[in-house]
Amino acid sequence: MGYTIRRVAVIGAGTMGAAIAAHLANAGFAVDLLDIPPKSLTPEEEAKGLTLDHPEVRNRIVRAGLERAKKAKPAAFFVEDRARLIRIGNTEDHWDRLREADWIIEAVVEDLAVKREVVARIEAVRKPEAIVTTNTSGLPLREIGAGRSPEFLAHFAGTHFFNPPRYLKLVELIPGPATKPEVLDALERLLELRLGKRVVRAKDTPNFIANRIGFLSGAFVGKYTIEQGYTVEEVDALMGPLIGRPKTAHFRLLDLVGLDVAAYVGQHSMAALRHDPFVALVQDSPMNQVMAAMIERGWLGNKAGQGFYKKVEAPEGTQYWPLNLQTLEYEPPKKPRWESVGKALKMEDLRERLRFIAAQEDRAGGFVRDVLDFYLAYAAYVAPEVADDIVAVDNAMKWGFNYELGPFETWDALGVAETVARIEARGWPVAEWVKDFLAAGGRTFYQYENGRIVGYYDFRERAYRRLEPHPRVIVLRELKSEGRVLERNPSASLIDLGDGVLCLEFHTKANALDPDIFAMMERALERLDREDWVGMVIGNQGEHFCAGANVFVIGVSAQQGMFEAIDQGVRAMQRLMMTMRYFHKPIVTAPFGMTLGGGAEVAMHGARMVASAETYIGLVEVGVGLIPAGGGCKEMIRRVLTPAMQTENADPLPFLRRIFETIGMAKVATSAEEGRALGFLSEADRIVMNPDFLLHEAKREVLHLAESGYRPPLKAKLYAAGRDLLAALRIGVWQMREARYISEHDAKIGEKLAYVLCGGDHPEPMWVDEEHFLDLEREAFLSLCGEPKTQERIWHFLQTGKILRN
Known part of the structure; x- marks a missing residue:
């Protein structure tokens, strides 16, 4: 039979139990998190006059576990709002909630007697066909499940999550003494697809594999x-x-x-x-x-x-x-x-x-x-x-x-x-x-x-x-060994993914953008236009998608006064980004890991983004004394401000301030979901939990768009807020400088960023073409390249890897 998992219960709100519950919530599951009620009052509870029967006291342990998960570093939740999917309770007052669960995870202390007692209690309330797993790092399942009924044991297995479960991908899946094969298959599919795990089946032996x-x-x-x-x-x-x-x-x-x-x-x-x-x-x-x-x-x-x-x-x-x-x-x-x-x-x-x-x-x-x-x-x-x-x-x-x-x-x-x-x-x-x-x-x-x-x-x-390859996994290294490379230069390759889909792969250090990458992008677009390809994925399998532009090249050019070369480079990138955005065949970007600066701009200019859940995306140029100039400012205006201003009498200031803070504070999303909340991903963009499946899903998205009769979007008109809003942002910059939260040079960068985001200082708001913002981005970028303090920041970053606040 098929197993549909809608609601999950986790018993035990310790380090592992709460973290597992958090990741289940990341995947969109409704979760019940239970732990024991305390047996004594804290001094604070006594001072309040509370008793052991008070709900605040009885849920204290489980609440503390959830709060630890919320504050965990690195973060256990993709975004804090996901915690709303978790309902807390205790193992005495709320045990009947397990009747609602399709999957029950026992994650209590590594004590065989305690686990056996909990599993026996679970059997008394679980609904038929509900799957039960024990999260243990090595206790024998045959002993944990001893004495349970055949029907229970048919649905009983081990799931050994590695800690922290959001980031460490391995889950060892351990059959119990009588687990049905279809239960194991259902768990493996769920763990891979919904939770993004890499699953290994282990035998029921001490410490597993x-x-x-x-x-x-x-x-x-x-x-x-x-x-x-x-x-x-x-x-x-x-x-x-x-x-x-x-x-x-x-x-x-x-x-x-x-x-x-x-x-x-x-x-x-x-x-x-x-x-x-x-x-x-x-x-x-x-x-x-x-x-x-x-x-x-x-x-x-x-x-x-x-x-x-x-x-x-x-x-x-x-x-x-x-x-x-x-x-x-x-x-x-x-x-x-x-x-x-x-x-x-x-x-x-x-x-x-x-x-x-x-x-x-x-x-x-x-x-x-x-x-x-x-x-x-x-x-x-x-x-x-x-x-x-x-x-x-x-x-x-x-x-x-x-x-x-x-x-x-x-x-x-x-x-x-x-x-x-x-x-x-x-x-x-x-x-x-x-x-x-x-x-x-x-x-x-x-x-x-x-x-x-x-x-x-x-x-x-x-x-x-x-060894049969996984049907959802594409390995670029293997495709290249099979002779599927169509073109290559020192920084990028063009690879045939099959089914008429191209892949543009970066392979510089940290996948930083350089002239060779842009040259290969040009070639890719030419071939996509003239040859019988249905679309293209921009993706790779390095450590990170793209760390941004090659800052060394910018630093050398700025120091030597080669501003015309910088201008030409920025124009070339803007032109390529706009060509991608309005190309007549679908181009899907597949970011993961660090997706910073120019990498974020590349990711945002595709027809769709298919992002790994662990995508850390941000426009971070202010860290080296610059602002985004490859269409990043323009894209944030298009994605965040312009849709809001379609509503009559809408106030632009909250949206402008949000964009200004995102770019001006060099915010980097801690997940793709947070990237969506910040405006880097749209609602149409997809998030893939399992990074191994990312290129496969990006390719599928290209084929889906092509088969659906893909048409590029109409040329956009963007909202330029003008002088009044510029004044408001400038006041904020002035206050920050006066309070000595930022330096004089930070203030100068902030002034230029505000000018760009407001579309200039024209007296009234107006609707403008995208090129209007691109021109302002480029002018501000070039101006800042000529600033000695920006050049100091660039060289300090290159030499130390740290941000200089001069």
């Missing part, structure tokens, strides 16, 4: 670090981007997680993994004593202000002093350097970099080689126990911890036979299926065609199986 491998390999790193005399800084320099892992590396990650949390997970894991032969290799670690001493002193990591690192304000600025693991004293940072690491970091291809660094006989190579060998040996040993295939293991590690490669992809890069030889030489266990694989002549765990993975080795069948 990611935490099982991550914990034990992390424990090995800790033990090895002290026994071999490495420092905190050295380990983090070797365990981060060098080997395709996040900058948090090892010790920074522990500080982020919290040492108390890490210790709790460690104690639980060691108790649950007594059967595991690899546990003996990490037992009696001297790191245990170090962490115990740190916890006793309250050095719990980021939440305590110090852990393996301590934030120190030095004359040179903020520094992070690492802990000396022998003396337990913090020391000034030394920034370790190795010649081999310097060479490796110049290698763009991660597989090549891993082979190189692991082959080095220096201190860096030895650490990376030993740590990776243990990680790979353990992943292979536990794979058949925790997962159905190596793909699930690789995906769990990549999606759970943001690794670029999973363990079996890493093993292929290093060489399977060579790595096995090293592991055996150390006396570590080698999985029998790996020995059989090599004995049968196997060389790599994956099969590759033109650098693309097309098959994987199935350790159950002892044979390769075809």
Whole structure:
């Protein structure tokens, strides 16, 4: 049968439960969030004369959990208004609300007895066919669900969300002892499409996949670090981007997680993994004593202000002093350097970099080689126990911890036979299926065609199986390896997405806009016009969509007085943006991540925007002493002010002030939904929860528009407010300057921005063409480029990455 999920209940308003409820609300679900009523009054409640029976008291714990979620940094909600979808209550007065839920998530404390009691109570009230999942990081589902009816167990599973659930994409989906396949399928579809998660199916084993491998390999790193005399800084320099892992590396990650949390997970894991032969290799670690001493002193990591690192304000600025693991004293940072690491970091291809660094006989190579060998040996040993295939293991590690490669992809890069030889030489266990694989002549765990993975080795069948691509995922790298690149220059490529749809991909550093990108945009529009293409997507799969214009080029040109060149560049961008907006075939932009300045202007000039939910969009040019000049000011007038002024006797000031603050304060949306609230996205633009599906959905939008008989919009007439509104904005700027909230140069930028947004200082409001605002944008931009203080801001930003308020 099909399962329709409309209402969800979350039991437990702790860190995870409240955050899960918040993300469900982000996805548009109505949510009931319940927690226990308190058993004693606070002093404040006693002072008010309240009793334990008062509703304010009985919902205190759940209300506090929701308030923490509202204040969380980074934000748990896309926009604060989403919290209205959450109805709070307690587990005594409001338990009957579970009868309304289509999906009930148990997210109480990691205590088997407590979870079993809660699950038993759920069974007594849940409606038939309602799905129940336990959110646990490793407790056995067969024990949590023990004693429940067959009908309940058929709809019972585990959903292990990683924290924070809005940002970490992995959800491990764990079948219970009798879960129906259609229930698992329904959950997987919902998690992928509605919640934007990446789903891995795991077996009901201790700590499941990611935490099982991550914990034990992390424990090995800790033990090895002290026994071999490495420092905190050295380990983090070797365990981060060098080997395709996040900058948090090892010790920074522990500080982020919290040492108390890490210790709790460690104690639980060691108790649950007594059967595991690899546990003996990490037992009696001297790191245990170090962490115990740190916890006793309250050095719990980021939440305590110090852990393996301590934030120190030095004359040179903020520094992070690492802990000396022998003396337990913090020391000034030394920034370790190795010649081999310097060479490796110049290698763009991660597989090549891993082979190189692991082959080095220096201190860096030895650490990376030993740590990776243990990680790979353990992943292979536990794979058949925790997962159905190596793909699930690789995906769990990549999606759970943001690794670029999973363990079996890493093993292929290093060489399977060579790595096995090293592991055996150390006396570590080698999985029998790996020995059989090599004995049968196997060389790599994956099969590759033109650098693309097309098959994987199935350790159950002892044979390769075809790896079927996800129907909603487009991978540009794979399309390029198939020869689908139509044109390319150093900054951009034009790729055939299939079905008559082009893709314009940026690939500069931070995808910053430069002349080569604009040249490729010109070529794309020419081909779209003259050839038999139905439309185009502007998108890429870099770290961010676009960080804006190349500020270095602007800074050099301004410093050398090349204002004619700047003018020509701005005119070219404005012309391209207007061509895109009124093109006779649909052009869909697909922003994600940082979409700033010129990147926001590109995103706003398509026929539609199909944005990732995690799109951080903003016009931030004032940060370097400029204003938007690629149509950004014009677009905000078109999107925010002009529609409002279609109503007779409407007051333009609130809308103008909103635009002025958005641009003048360089506001960046913390989500695509907030971007819509700020005016960057229109109601017609779409938001995609799963970033893996973004290009697929953008392509679908092109095809939908084309098949619907797409016609470009009529040329717009925009509302130019004129002199009176300009005076009002100028008064605001003057007040800010007089109160010393802004500098003289900030005020000058604000004056010019106000002039542009009001369409000049004409005596009466009037309706004007878009070009009127574009001309004003360009003139103000050029004027500010000539200002010495703007040039100072540009160079300060380029040198430090920080904003100068001069």
